[in-house]
Amino acid sequence: MIIAERKPISEIISIIGNNKKILIAGCRSCASVCMAGGDREVATLSEALGLYSDLNSLGWEISEISKERQCEKEWAREIAEEASSADVILSLGCGVGVQFIQEVSGIPVFPGLNTSNMGGPEEQGIYLEKCGGCGDCTLHLTGGICPIARCSKSMLNGPCGGSQNGKCEINPDTQCAWDAIYQNLKRLNCLEMLSEIIPPKNWIPSRSGGPRKIIRKEMVLSEDEKKIKEGLE
């Protein structure tokens, strides 16, 4: 899932600036699962901003809405319609959600979260990055652990020699990916895979090759179907 974290409230307050009517939009998929942008966090943020506005008598009017996912045009449109009387929408969805609502909304949409990475919960409340989205997956070569996402230097062949007892030199509580790869391969007893040299990676399909568009051909409607669907002549 996409892991995100709520922005500090002081930053949110400075983003809102002197807008008066705010709609806080929650999202019930990834943002909820990583406890950053679900209904609960929307309620907390709305109370906090309400308290702030009462404290400084700014007279903000805060309303809340929450949809299954913000990254669908239909739901984004519903949120935009709900915000007819608002000055600004504060979206607690991930970065994708903010942009979807902005496309269909006449008023500015501000991000409430800092979207971080793709990963999963290590345990309740602790989320760990697992995939860097490089577009050319070689997990089969490294015992199911991705060095690109989980090694600070994205080394392709073996640890950088700076890790002490399994911990990365850059951040002591980050596990060294190559140490984990070694343990995993040992567990699967195919350590000999470590001796094969992984060739240099083709980075075009990754983010540094420009924004990516994935197309599933048999799912794309033809032009006349779209016309009929939208009721044009």
Add this chain to the structure above:
Amino acid sequence: MNDCSILIICCEKMKETVERASLENSAVLALPCLGRIDEAVILRAFRKGADAVIVAGCVEGNCKYNSGNYQARRCVNEVRDILEEIGISGERLEILNLSPNQAVDLVNLFENMKEVVLRLGHPDILGAER
């Protein structure tokens, strides 16, 4: 300045201990268990004019549902950070682990909570009915 209002949020088991201590101009909100409190409830209390909030629950390890007071402690720490960011001093919020025969702790905490409110004054909340 004796009209400082302090809200005590407690769990069902501690309701009698808190009411028996009969603290003047304080309101008691009893919930099935402290685990039910989330940040919005406490922020709402401050928004509605509470000068201080005491979250009183069972002693850790003795909660009837076992994790109510641990969760309440995490929630109180979280709200304290939010309050600091908003500009309300974190001292106005306190969690107290109480046992039925230790009502004296609640009275002591209530006393020095009143001193905190006297020292800090009212957070001038527009929306609160004064």
Add this chain to the structure above:
Amino acid sequence: MILIVGGGKSSEIAAEEVIRQGAVPLRLVLPEETFSFLPDVETVKGRLLSFTGVQGNFQAEIEIDREVKKFNVGAAVIAVDETPKVSDTDCITLSSILENNYLKCSGTIVILLDAKKPSRASHIVAVEKAIEIKDNNPDCRIYIITPEVRTFGLDELEYCKAQKKGIIFIRAEDIKHSSGKMKVTDSPSGKVLDITPDLVITDEEQEVKNAALWAKAFSINLYEDGHFRLGNVSRGPVTSMRNGVFLCGTASRALLPREMDTSARAAATRAVTASQTPLMLNSAEVDEEKCASCMTCVRVCLFHAPSINEKGKSEICRDLCQSCGLCVNLCPASAISFKGVSRIELRNAVDDVLRCLHE
């Protein structure tokens, strides 16, 4: 009917007490477990598959030699006792000499009581057995070696009697015992004693067999050392963390024989009372299309009530839910709620409480 689990002494006392209180006990013992026969108690040998329902109206599914039967019981008493761990040491164990009495032995006898997790009564049993042996052949020398002499309450008098009869107690820290020779350093004085014992009797470490199986069936939790976790003090004595399921016996707490009797009778009494007073708690409900199936509720609930159903959404089992509200608070999608603590009701409650405070 009251379900009593376990084959040891506690379950006997509990069953007898349930009969005396006018209820019908059903005693469940695992197939491979040995148990003592009780005349008017229906004892069933089988495996408990599931235990659902609420206090006053439980349904127990028991697999008796590959045929599943359903029993309707009012309450349950887990009266499992811990059993001695099969130790590989060659010396004789305390529990083994209880039945057949080794009274004819002579020479020096050493009773070694230094097991890590012995039973609470092992010291008084050792002292009484030592007195018995000393009475029958006064010329033998008996040593009892233990870090602490734990003879509780009135058993202290047995300890004094044993000392008067000349049984030597050594409080020892490290004991080297190899091939018939024993080197013991007496911890208070630090002197080293060399003993060549003719017979060594040791006490055994206790363990609870298939505790995980019972815990899973009753959905109650265990301590790390495999004993049943007691209900917190605020839930009252002899309780577990689940309403209607009561705990006695040495699998939950270390007990002396008299304490075991009291605990078993108290559990039986509480069970009979509980079966007559059904308990209806309003359980939490999940609003399925709001649920993000993030499993937070499954992780935080100690009573194993929420689980993810086949539709991939969370579902809360009505019988296990204690309506404490923890999942209602933590659910990120606010999908879980029950009467009285939904988000809006709580918001209004705060408003009313503070409004009337200002009047």
Add this chain to the structure above:
Amino acid sequence: MYEVGIIGGGAAGLAAALELSRRRVSSVVIDSDKHIGGLSRDLCCKANPVCQRCDACSPVDIRREVRKSPFVTLISSSDVIDASGGPGAYTLSLQSSSGISEIEVKSVIVAIGSPTFDAARDARYRYSDCADVLTSRDLETMMISGNISVPSTGKTPQSLAVIQCVGSRDAKHGAPYCSKVCCKYSLKLVKRVRKELPEIEVTFFYRDWRPSDREYDKLAEYGKEKGVHVVRSRPAEVIIGSRPLVRYATVEDEVREDPFDIVVLAVGLQPPQNSQKLASSLGMECNQYGFFIKKGEGAYAAGCCTGPKDIRESVEEGIAAAGKAAAFLEGLQ
């Protein structure tokens, strides 16, 4: 006319009354003290800060539920001076400030508990002459009031001595048995004190470590902590000075005298007074020390009056006695 008469309103008595009220059986609790609650009434919570399962709060919960129950009548500050009749029809004669009165009951539960050893009787520890020598109950009341101070000087104590087995395992003072609870109780009390005063120096004088549950090596473990000393010896006496000196023989057989700010005596449990008279009037027996023997129908005993035990076991025994009484009453009909 009540179904069950409970003599003594301590942990066991109230637990029995509560269990009977759950079965809709009416009972009367007669307590000699002005406040119902018995020995477990003035115990502080030993959480440090996590609950140590000292069970001090369970009698408080029980007392609150009993007060709400319509089936239980509480009579305080009145003594049962005599009892007569047999199983099914007992008459208890009560003496209180307003004179003598009679109560008819069908069954009796004796739960008069047992007093703690009066430390003044053991002259070696000079409890009556020195203000800084306290019993564990005095320290308890000091803990409840919230300020722990040296009685003679009023300052916070820096060092504390705990002497175990005072008034138990002591044939000279009529208590050769072991009171079973002081070991576990003292360790929890000391941990609670050190939560309040983290840098206090504590010395344990114990003879045998007899824990409850499976805490076999807890004292040795706690002894390793900074500021905690565990000495296996029975102190000979306490010498009065500006600070009380504890005189004891160490493991290496040398005699030492250490000064402490406070000396706490872990007092044991004594048999209930004049239990013989009450027992014979109810057709029950006592053992040679005066503890009740649990036998027979109609009249039952529960709590510390049947032997020294901790709160949890007393409450369990109260519940068991209530169960027996309820079963006996059903048999009557």
